[in-house]
Amino acid sequence: MEHLRNFSIIAHIDHGKSTLADRLIQAAGLVDARGFRDQILDTLDLERERGITIKSNTATLPYTGLDGRTYQLNLIDTPGHVDFSYEVSRALASCEGVLLLVDASQGVEAQTLANLYAAMEHDLVIVPVINKIDLPSADVDRVKGEIETELGLEADRAILCSAKEGLGIQDVFEAIVSRIPAPQGDPSKPLAALVFDAHYDPFRGAVVACRVFDGRVRVGDHIRFLSNGAVYKVEEVGLFRLKREPRPELEAGQVGYILAGIKTVSDVRIGDTITLNEKPVAAALPGFREVKPVVFSSIYPVSSDDYASLQDALEKYKLNDAALVYQKDSSAALGQGFRCGFLGLLHLEIVQERLEREYDQSIIMTIPSVQYRFTLDTGETITVENPQYYPDPVHIKGTEEPYIRAAILCPDRYMGAVLKLCTERRGENPRFSVPGPGRVEIVCDMPLAEVIYDFYDRLKTVTQGYGSFDYEWIGYRSSDLVKLDILVNGEKVDALSLIVHRNRARTWAVQVCDRLKEEIPRHQFKIAIQGAVGGKIIARSTISAFRKDVTAKCYGGDITRKRKLLEKQKKGKKRMKMVGSVSIPQSAFVAVLKTDKE
Template sequence: MSEQTFDTIRNFSIVAHIDHGKSTLADRLIQVTGGLTEREMKAQVLDSMDIERERGITIKAQTVRLRYDHSDGKTYTLNLIDTPGHVDFAYEVNRSLAACEGSLLVVDASQGVEAQTLANVYQAIDNDHEIVPVLNKVDLPAAEPARVREQIEDVIGLDASDAIEISAKTGLGIDAVLKAIVERLPAPKGDLAAPLKALLVDSWYDSYLGVVVLVRIIDGTMKKDQRIKMLGTDAVYDIDKVGVFSPKMLAVDSLGPGEIGFLIASIKEVADTRVGDTITEEKRPCTEPLEGFKPAQPVVFCGLFPVDAADFEDLRDALGRLRLNDASFSYEMETSAALGFGFRCGFLGLLHLEIIQERLSREFDLDLIATAPSVVYRIKLTDGSEIELHNPADMPDEVKVREVAEPWLRATILTPDDYLGAILQLCQERRGIQVELSYVGSRAMVVYDLPLNEVVFDFYDRLKSVSKGYASFDYHLTEYQVGDLVRMSILVNGEPVDALSMLVHRSQADRRGRAMCEKLKELIPRHLFKIPIQAAIGAKVIARETISAMRKDVTAKCYGGDATRKRKLLEKQKEGKKRMRQFGKVEIPQDAFIAALKMDD
C-alpha cells in the first residue's frame, strides 16, 4: 500500500483572536472563488445561528469547499474550516485543526497579537500545521504592520517577513492569500487503495435529514450505500448520501483521501456520533483507529429552573433538543426547595452557559431562573471515599469532610502597560499566584495561576472594565488543589435559599456574604413584616441585613379622642405583623434572583 499526495487539495483553517476578522476573511474567500453568487452573499455567511450573527462571534466551527484556478493552470480544491475564537469553544478549534494540514494566522494590524492568538496558534503548531501569517485591517488609520510583524516574531517565534497584508473588509490582498494557500501549505497525503479510514470532525442535528456528520477522509473512499462502522461505539450504518459544503450542501458520488465532506446515514442522535471517532468500512475495517480527541469536559455547572412549574416538561424537551446539536452540553434532573423541579447543567464556560440560556429562551420561548454557576469540587470524606460535588447545596456536613479540592487554571493576560497595576490587583484579590510577567513591545504579558471558582463569576467582565476593554485573556485548566473552602448559605426570613448557596474561600466569605446580603436587601421588595437576610457558614451568621416592614397607617381614622385608642390599634398591628412574620412567605422575584447571582464587587 503506497501513500500518495493529493496535489490539488488544500485543507486549512483560520485561527485568530476574537474580532480579528476570521469570518470576514472567510466571506471574501467564498466571494472571490465564486462559492456563492453576489445575491446569496451576506456578511459572516458561515455564522448561521442568529446568536452568532447578533453577537458577531463564531460558536460552531463551519466548513466550506472552494474551487480556485491557479495561474499554473490547475484547479485546486480548498477546504476551509472557520473556527471560533472564544476560549470557551477551544475544543471546537482543536478538532477543526486536526482535520487540516495548515492554518492562516490572522492578526489585526492595529491591535497586534492577543492572548487567544497565542493559544490558538500553539494548538495549530501542536497539530504540525504549516502556518501562514496574515495581517488584517491594514486599511485602518491605526494599522502598524511593521510593529505587528515584529510582535509575531517576538511573541510567537514565527517568521513573519512574508506575512500577507490584507483588508478582509475591502477585499485587498485576497488573491495573495489564495496564492499562499496553494503555494505554501502542504497537500494532504493518503492511500486510495487502503480500507476506509475517516475522522469524525463534527456532527449536528437536522430536523429533515437526521444527524449530519462532518468527516475528513484519511485513507480509502466513502460513497453512497456503503456500510460503515464507528470504531468508538461499534455502531453500523448504511450511508444514504455523501457530499460537500460549497457552502450550500452539494451531493457528490464519493469522497477520497484528503477530502472534507459530510455523510448522512439515518442516525437519530448526535450522542451516537462521538467527535474524534474513526469511521471505517464494516466488511474491510482499518487496523488502527485514529488518535481522536479528549471529550469536552464541562467545567461550570448551574441549575436551570422554569419560572412557571408547568413548563418543566417543555424545558426537558428543549434541553434534549439542544443536546442533539451540542454534545459538550450535559444535564441531569434536580429539585430545589425554593425553585421546584429543574436541571443541573454542565457547560464549557460562562459564554457557553449564556448562549445555551439565550437559545432556550429564544428558540423555545422559556422563562428560566439560573442558579449561581459553580465548578466541580472534589471532596475527600473522613471515611476515605471521594465524591465530586456539582451543586453547593449538596455539600456533606462539615464534620464528614476531610478536605475540599478545587480546579485551578493558568491564565495568560496581555495588556497595555497603563492598566497593569489594576489587573495585578484584580488577580491578587481573586487569590491569584503570579507565575511570570514579561513585556512584548509596549504591552505586558502576565501569567497567573487562579482558582476557577474565582474566574467563573465575573472575572472577565471585571478585567474588561479595569482595562477599558484593552486586555485580552486566555486560560486552560491545570490541576486540582486543596483549599480552605466553606459553604456559605443565604437565609431569608430564617429559611435557607438553596439556589443562592455557594462554596467560597474562608478568607473571602465575609466580603462575599456582606455583598450578597446588601444586594438582596435592595432587590427583595418590602413586605408587611420585617425580613432578616443572613449569610451563614454552618450555624454561624457572618452577615445580616434587615428589610423594614411596610406600614399601613392604622391610626388615620382616629381624630382627637383618647391616646389609648391609637395605642390599642398600634399594638394590634404589631401582633398581626409578628404573626405574619411567622407564617408569611417571602416572595423573591425572579429578576432579584438573577441580579443577586451576578455578583460584582
Template sequence: MTQIRNFSIIAHIDHGKSTLADRLLERTGAITEREMQEQILDDMDLERERGITIKSHAIRMDYQRPSGERVLFNLIDTPGHVDFAYEVSRALKACEGALLVVDAAQGIEAQTISTLYQAMEQDLEIVPVLNKIDLPGADPEGVGQQIVDLIGCDHEEILKVSGKTGEGVDELLEAIVERIPAPGRKSEEPLRALIFDSIHDSYRGSIVYVRVMEGTLEKGDAIRFMATQKEYEAEEIGYLKLEKEQTEKLEAGDVGYVIGSVKSLDDARVGDTVTSVDNPAEEPIPGYQEPKPMVFSGLFPTQSDDFEDLRSALEKLQLNDASLTYQPETSKALGFGFRAGFLGMLHMEIVQERLDREFDIDIITTVPNVEYEVLMSEHGEQQKITVDSPTDMPDQHKIDAVYEPYIKASILTPSDYIGPVMTLCEEKRGKYVNQLHMQSQRVEIKYELPMAEVVFDFYDRLKSGTRGYASLDYDFLEYREGDLVRLDILLNKDPVDALSSIVHRDKAYELGRKLCKKLKDLIDRHQFEVPIQAAIGSNVIARETIPAVRKDVTAKCYGGDVSRKRKLLEKQKEGKKRMKQVGTVEVPQEAFLAVLSMDDDNS
C-alpha cells in the first residue's frame, strides 16, 4: 500500500502558482521534457495570457523519495479569483493540506488571506512557501514576517523556493510528504465521493472529477448524485494524470474521474456527493450550494442573423461552465439576445472574450446589473419580486421599497494609498467597518459596499488609484433597503430600453446629464431636431438637443420678394414637423459601448 498526499496550492493571481506546479510535475516525472510547456495545467490561451487559472485542474504525481519510498501526490489546483470562491472551497474540501505560496517581492494579498481562512476552517495543514526568491526585488525576511504574523508559524518552517529556476523544489517535495497528513482509509463505509470539478466531452458526456472520502467505487457500479437524485453507471473510472489513466477501482483517499454517460453538467454539480445505489450513504458531504449569479447583463449579437449562433455558443460554454446562466431577452433597440447571469465581473469578461475568440461572434453587452428585491403594492396587496434588468423594474408609484445586495469587501493596500482607497469607497456609498495595520507598511481596510457600485468600474479604479498594489476580496453580506430609481433615456421622446439603468437617486442627475452629453456627440444629426432626455418615471432630469441638418431651400431665390422666401421656409418647417412624427432615430453601436465606459471619464 503506497502512501497518498492530497494537496492544493493557495496563491494570489501572478504569484507563480502555475510555474511552481510545472516544477513539481517535472521533478516527479509526471511529464516528459517533450510534453513540457509553461503553465501546463492552464490549457486555455486566455489563462496563459492573463496569468490566471479560470478552470481548476487536478493531476496525479508519483514521487520517489531519496529513501526509495514511493508516495502518490494528488495536486488539486484551484482557480485564483474572487468570483470562483465556491469552486475554491470545494477543491480545498478534497484535500488534507495546502501550500500557501506567497511572492517574495509582492507579499501577501487579500485573495490569499481569504482562501487561507477557508483552508483553516476546513482544518487543512498549511505549508508556507516563499516563491520567486531569485528576483532582485525579493524581500524574504520582510515577507516571511508577514506569513509568521498571519498563520503563527516559525521562520524555520517557511520554505524558500523559485518556481522559475527550480531552487528549493526538492525540499518542498519532502515537506509535502512529512507535513501533510495522509487521508483516512475508510474503505468499509458506504461510498461518499465529493465532486470538485466536472468537464464536458462531446463524445463521452460530462466527466466528473471526484475525491473518494469514504468507501470504494468500482468500475460498473450503479451510482447516484445525491443533490439531483440522478442515477448512472460508472462505465469508466481512473486516475487524473496528464492523460486519463483507467483503473478498476478508486478507494477512500483517492482522486480520480468517473465517466457514466452523464448528459449535462446540470446533473453533476460541483460540491455534490456521489454514492452507491446498492449501499447508499445516509448523509451527503456538507457544504453543497447552488451556483448563484451575482452580476447580470444582456448579450446581443451585433448582426441579428447571428442570434442562433450566439445561442449554440452559450450552450457549448455552459457545458464547461455550469455557473453561467442565461435566458432569451428582446430589446426594442438591440433586437433578440440573451440575459446572462455571471458570478462576477471577471467571469463576465471571460465569457465575452471566449464568445469572441472561440466562436467568432461580435456581441454588444448592456450595462451590468445586480439582482434587486422590490417590494411593491398592487390592488392593495404587497408582494416581493426579484429584478435583474432595468426593463423589469415596476413603475415608481407602485414601489414601496427596493433592496439591493451588499458585500463585505476586504482591501489590502500599502499604507501610502489609504487615502485614495477610502475616497473611492466613500464615493461608492461604502460604509467603513475597520482597518488593521500589518507588518511592513500594509493595511487591511474593511468596507460594506453595495454590489451594484462594485460591478461597474470599482476594480479598475482601485488598481489605478493604488498603482496596482491594492487587492480586493469580498463576500456577500445581505440585502439592504436603498433609494434606487430607474433612469430611462428617451430619444425623440421614445425610451431606449438598452440604455436604461438602475441607479441611486443621489447619482441619477449627474449620470443622466453625462449620458445625454455623450449621446449627443455620438448620434448623427438627422433632418429634424432630436431631443435626448434622461428621465426618472415621468420626471425629466436632463436634456440635450441634436440640431437638425438644414438644407438651404432659399439658395435658388436670387433677389425677388421676401414672401417667396418665407413661403419656402414655411414649407420646409411643415415637412420637418411631419418627419419628426414619423422619423426614427438610429442609435449607433458606439453609443451602447460608450455607456459601458461612462465612468472612465470621471475617474
C-alpha cells in the first residue's frame, strides 16, 4: 500500500483538466505516440466537441519517482459539470488527495470554489496546480494571490505547469507521490468496496469501477450490493490501464473494476457498497443516496410510426446511463411518447443529442419543468412535474417550488447586469463578496425553474463570457404557482402547457403566443393563439387568414353585388373555422423551446 496513490483532478470547466490527464498518461507510458489522441479519457464524440467530461474514466499510471521507487497512481477522473455533482462526490470519496487546477489567465472561478469545498468535506489533501502558464495572458502572481485569498491555500507550494506544452509534469508527479498520503485499509477485514462509476460493455454486462477500502475480492467470490441485496459471482477483476487489465485479486487501497455478469448499469448504484456474501461487512460505507431527477421533459417521435424505435433506443441508452428515468406518456397534440427525468439541463441536452446521433432518432422535447409540491384541502401533499396533472385550483391550499443557491463570479464591471438578470429570474436575498481586485461574487437564492431554461446562456451573454456559475439545491419554498394553458383556435394544446409563477405568467404567455404566430402557417380562416390562466385570457396573437379576391370577377356594377359576395365568403370562413382544424407543425414546438431573443 505504500506504493499506491489515489487522486483526482478537479477544476472549473475549460481549465485544462483533460489535457493534464493526457500528459500524465503519456508521461507514464500507457500509450505510445501512434495510439495517442487528445482527450484520451473522453470516449464520447460529444465530450470532444464540447470540451467537457460527461462520463468519468479511471487510469492506473505506473511512475518511478526520484527516490527510485515505483508507484501505482490511480487517476480517478470526474465529470466536469454541476449536474453530476453526486458522481463527483463519490469519486472524491475514493481518493486521498486532489490536484486543484486553476487557469493562469482566468484565475479562480465559481466551480473551482465548489470543487474545493467538496474536496474539503472528504478531508482530502489539496495540491494547487496553476495551469496554462505558457499563455501570453497568464498572470501567475495574480492567480497566486487569488489562491491565497479565495481558497485559503498556500500559494507558494502551488505547482506551475503547462499541460499543453508538457511543462512541469514531472513536478506534478512528484507532488502526487510526496504530498498525497498512501491509502489506509486492512486486507484481512471483510470486503468493503465503494462503487464510484459503472459503464456498459455489450459483451460482458456492467463494468463496475470501485475503490476497495478493506478486504480483498477474487475471481469466483460471491459479492453482494448492500443497497438492493443483489448477489453476483465475480467473473473478472483488474485494473484500468486505458484498456481493462485482469488481475488475480483486488485488495485494500486499490482502485479497479469488477465484472460479475450484471445485466444493466441500472442494477449498479453509484455510491453503493460491495461486500462478500459469505462474510459481509457490518455497515455500508457512508454517503450513499438515491440519485433523483431534477428536470423533467417529455420526448416524442417526430413521426408516430417511430414510437417503437424510440422505445428501443431509450432502453439501449438506459443500459449506459442509470441516471435517466423515463415512463410512457401521451399527448393529444404529439401522440405517444415518454416522460423523462434528468439530473439537470446539461444531462437533458446530452440525452437528446446522443439519441439523435447514436440511435438516429428524430425527436421533439417539451419545455423542461421541475417538480412542484401542492398541498390540497384534504391535507394531502402531491408532487407534480407534468402540467397535465396540475390539480383542480379549487382544492389547492398551498404550493411550493424547488429553490437553489446560486453563486456567480464575474468581473465587477458586469455586476449591475448580473443583478438585473437575477432580479428578472426572481432572485432573492443577494449577498456580495470581493474575492480579489476587480472580481465580485454574488450569491442569491433562486427558483430552479427560472434557471433550467436559459439562465446560463443569458449569464454568459451579459458578462461577455466572463461570468461563471455554480449552484446547490436548498429545498422547497412556498410560491404562487398557476397553470398556463395555450389555446390554438380555442383548443388547448396540452404539450405547450406550463406551471409558472403568477407574476411571470403573462411574460411567458406573450412569448409563446408570438413564437407560435411565426411558426404556424396561415390557413383559410383567422387563427387566434391565446394564453390563459384558468378561464382568463392573458395574452393573444392572431394569424390572419389567406384572402381570396372573390370580387375580382365583379367589374363595374352596383356595390351591393360585391358586398353580397364578401358576406357569403365571411359565412363560409366562419363555418370553416368551426369545422377546420389547425395543423401545428413540429417546428412550432421546437421554436417555443428556443431561448429569448436578445
